Amino acid sequence: xxxxxxxxxHPLTRVEGHGRIEISIKNGTVQKAQWEVVETPRxxxxxxxxxxxxxxPYLCGRxxxxxxxxxxxxxxxxxxxxxxxxxxEQTSQLRLLLKHMETLQSHILHLYFLTAPDFLGTGSVFPxxxxxxxAVLRAARLKKLxxxxxxxxxxxxxxxxxxxxxxxxMLPDMAELQKIRTRLQESLDDLTATVDLFATFTIPDFVxxxxxxxxxxxxxxxxxxxxxxxxxxxxxxxxxxxxxxxEYMVEHSTAKWSRLSRDAFAVGALARIxxxxxxxxxQAQQAAEQLKLTPVNHNPFMNNIAQLVECVQVAQDxxxxxxxxxxxxxxxxxxxxxxxxxLGVAAVEVPRGILYHCYxxxxxxxxxxxxxxxxxxxxxxxxxxxxVELARQGAAxxxxxxxxxxxxxxxxxxxxxCISCSVH
Amino acid sequence: xxxxxxxxxxxxYRPRVAFFEFTSCEGCQLQILNREESLLDxxxxxxxxxxxxxxxxxxxxxxxxxxxxCISRDDEVxxxxxxxxxxxxxxxxxxxACFGGVNQLKNRFLDQGWVHRQVYGEYPIASLPVxxxxxxxxxxxxxxxxxxxxEEVEKIVTNIALGKSIVHPKYPVxxxxxxxxxxxxxxxxxPCLGPVTRAGCDSWCPNNRAxxxxxxxxxxxxxxxxxxxxxxxxxxxxETIIDRLDCFGxxxxxxxxxxxxxxxxxxTGSVDPGGGI
Ligand code: SF4
Ligand code: SF4
Ligand code: SF4
Numbered sequence: 074x075x076x077x078x079x080x081x082x083h084p085l086t087r088v089e090g091h092g093r094i095e096i097s098i099k100n101g102t103v104q105k106a107q108w109e110v111v112e113t114p115r116x117x118x119x120x121x122x123x124x125x126x127x128x129x130p131y132l133c134g135r136x137x138x139x140x141x142x143x144x145x146x147x148x149x150x151x152x153x154x155x156x157x158x159x160x161x162e163q164t165s166q167l168r169l170l171l172k173h174m175e176t177l178q179s180h181i182l183h184l185y186f187l188t189a190p191d192f193l194g195t196g197s198v199f200p201x202x203x204x205x206x207x208a209v210l211r212a213a214r215l216k217k218l219x220x221x222x223x224x225x226x227x228x229x230x231x232x233x234x235x236x237x238x239x240x241x242x243m244l245p246d247m248a249e250l251q252k253i254r255t256r257l258q259e260s261l262d263d264l265t266a267t268v269d270l271f272a273t274f275t276i277p278d279f280v281x282x283x284x285x286x287x288x289x290x291x292x293x294x295x296x297x298x299x300x301x302x303x304x305x306x307x308x309x310x311x312x313x314x315x316x317x318x319x320e321y322m323v324e325h326s327t328a329k330w331s332r333l334s335r336d337a338f339a340v341g342a343l344a345r346i347x348x349x350x351x352x353x354x355x356q357a358q359q360a361a362e363q364l365k366l367t368p369v370n371h372n373p374f375m376n377n378i379a380q381l382v383e384c385v386q387v388a389q390d391x392x393x394x395x396x397x398x399x400x401x402x403x404x405x406x407x408x409x410x411x412x413x414x415x416l417g418v419a420a421v422e423v424p425r426g427i428l429y430h431c432y433x434x435x436x437x438x439x440x441x442x443x444x445x446x447x448x449x450x451x452x453x454x455x456x457x458x459x460x461v462e463l464a465r466q467g468a469a470x471x472x473x474x475x476x477x478x479x480x481x482x483x484x485x486x487x488x489x490x491c492i493s494c495s496v497h
Numbered sequence: 498x499x500x501x502x503x504x505x506x507x508x509x510y511r512p513r514v515a516f517f518e519f520t521s522c523e524g525c526q527l528q529i530l531n532r533e534e535s536l537l538d539x540x541x542x543x544x545x546x547x548x549x550x551x552x553x554x555x556x557x558x559x560x561x562x563x564x565x566x567c568i569s570r571d572d573e574v575x576x577x578x579x580x581x582x583x584x585x586x587x588x589x590x591x592x593x594a595c596f597g598g599v600n601q602l603k604n605r606f607l608d609q610g611w612v613h614r615q616v617y618g619e620y621p622i623a624s625l626p627v628x629x630x631x632x633x634x635x636x637x638x639x640x641x642x643x644x645x646x647x648e649e650v651e652k653i654v655t656n657i658a659l660g661k662s663i664v665h666p667k668y669p670v671x672x673x674x675x676x677x678x679x680x681x682x683x684x685x686x687x688p689c690l691g692p693v694t695r696a697g698c699d700s701w702c703p704n705n706r707a708x709x710x711x712x713x714x715x716x717x718x719x720x721x722x723x724x725x726x727x728x729x730x731x732x733x734x735x736e737t738i739i740d741r742l743d744c745f746g747x748x749x750x751x752x753x754x755x756x757x758x759x760x761x762x763x764x765t766g767s768v769d770p771g772g773g774i
Binding site: 089090113114115116118119120122124125128131132135136137138139141182186197199202220228229230231232234235237242243322494 | 519520521522523524525526527528530531540545548569570573598599600602603606611612613615616617618622624643644701702704705706707710736737740744
């Protein structure tokens with residue numbers, strides 16, 4: 074029997090922000106397959122114009138509730154790059170540690186609260202409290218550890234208070250930092266259990282070749298600043314981000330879309346691992362092997378798995394960072410900031426992919442132009458093409474409309490889209 | 498399953514609550530999920546029937562609606578009015594909902610067409626000037642903050658469930674800050690809106706040696722002239738004060754007055770400290 078179905082999922086649940094999936098199939102032929110973004114825009118790039126530089130991190134953190142630390146750090150880096158301020162090693166280490174904690178908390182939230190219900194056949198995490206209490210408690214423990222550490226270093230887990238241009242307003246207590254180190258060590262068992270749990274899930278078998286864009290490591294696994302790279306062989310410097318992001322508008326979206334060598338590209342954990350697998354620590358590579366993730370992997374559902382591998386990576390790297398930080402006494406908290414005219418660009422890997430902030434300043438440090446390119450905007454085009462391909466495969470194989478509907482939702486969720494952030 | 502919970506053998510009524518979001522960063526909703534140690538207790542306190550960010554099944558049958566975000570499009574006005582009709586109690590969750598939040602900063606431009614062109618060029622996208630929830634419907638309870646404090650939400654939800662009234666502190670952040678024995682930021686050369694901002698956050702930012710930006714809006718007896726006097730005495734420009742007062746939309750009137758003054762003195766002129774300090 075030839076498949077006919079009308080799927081209209083609006084609003085899509087268990088994602089951040091407002092999106093819509095529409096699929097229409099008649100007698101085995103796809104009439105329409107579309108990913109639509111209906112979120113209301115907030116005009117951050119205009120809001121920043123005329124504001125002094127110190128407003129940028131404070132305001133831009135509010136682009137996104139889930140990755141406020143990433144936005145704050147990107148804004149800080151863009152200002153510092155614009156003013157030619159090079160942060161101290163201590164500041165850079167603390168910032169990376171803080172970012173790792175955001176990555177851990179965001180990935181754990183996505184994996185357990187938003188993704189796992191699909192694989193365990195429930196509509197939300199709430200029924201899992203009864204059916205899988207140990208998994209929910211494990212998720213809560215990991216999330217709490219990451220959030221407590223973010224409180225300690227950034228002053229606040231959401232919209233951090235201590236992070237400023239030039240450094241920090243206050244440094245964490247060494248003894249407290251050591252306690253985080255101990256808890257990270259203890260959390261490795263929870264991460265192993267998470268890897269074991271996700272190894273039992275059947276990841277949908279779906280492949281569509283695409284291009285993956287991320288920061289390029291120098292032998293390490295990169296998160297803050299540096300060169301840009303794609304799996305199709307494009308390489309650019311941080312300042313040349315516009316040649317990497319190429320934003321454009323489409324009719325069915327209030328967010329901008331992006332393309333590079335093909336019609337669309339992907340950013341995020343899978344893109345980072347596809348480009349920087351060699352930079353992962355051995356424990357993370359072991360997890361990748363157990364979860365059957367080898368680069369370059371073109372299955373978008375594997376982004377969930379890539380996030381889990383990154384959890385192992387950031388937990389290990391955080392312990393190493395704390396060892397370095399606690400190995401010496403605290404140096405200066407904050408460097409002096411001297412504004413100057415010019416352009417500042419920052420590329421930062423946030424949980425959902427590469428993020429760019431760019432500001433132009435006058436000689437007093439007032440912002441005269443701002444541009445923020447959000448990971449999820451860069452992914453929208455790729456999500457759309459995946460939906461089109463999923464619909465085509467579904468129509469060809471006669472997959473029932475219920476299972477196609479579920480697969481389409483799981484597909485979008487796998488990108489962990491941050492939609493309100495993409496329409497900032 | 499809403500009503501079988503007991504406390505000391507007495508059945509406890511769990512209100513049916515729903516969460517909704519409009520134009521915002523969705524951080525306030527995230528704060529609800531963000532206190533892992535008490536999340537399960539919180540879930541015992543209420544029955545969540547709709548929470549799009551966390552669950553697929555939604556229901557229209559709720560008593561308390563927590564609404565996050567500001568209003569910036571026609572369809573949002575309609576949706577908010579529908580929520581108002583269904584909910585017994587409508588709670589504005591966070592500064593976006595209470596005052597417009599950072600989003601209302603776009604309202605300061607006279608030419609909204611320019612705002613649009615900065616981001617989208619000539620491409621048409623629907624958007625209205627930002628309004629708070631109370632600009633459109635009656636709000637029963639406001640929970641201030643960018644972000645909200647989860648402890649405060651839990652206290653307020655308990656009080657709503659028990660039918661107690663909600664009282665916000667009338668005094669400014671400075672009171673909490675002094676009780677916390679912080680070094681005053683003005684003595685460290687940093688500006689702070691603590692003298693005029695409503696307390697209740699336990700001086701969250703000054704505890705971290707960061708100045709207050711007024712996310713909770715004005716305290717009952719906030720005196721912007723006194724703030725101006727303190728700021729000017731410590732060498733801060735009117736522009737710095739205005740930047741901060743503007744940030745979350747709680748001080749629209751106060752900053753408009755200062756902006757008039759700024760225009761009168763011009764960019765270079767000296768400022769009359771005014772006030773009593
Ligand atoms: S009040 Fe702040 S944290 Fe809450 S939704 Fe608005 S911007 Fe986000
Ligand atoms: S730091 Fe701010 S809140 Fe604290 S006493 Fe000084 S002015 Fe008041
Ligand atoms: S100190 Fe000020 S800005 Fe910080 S949370 Fe409290 S009211 Fe908001």
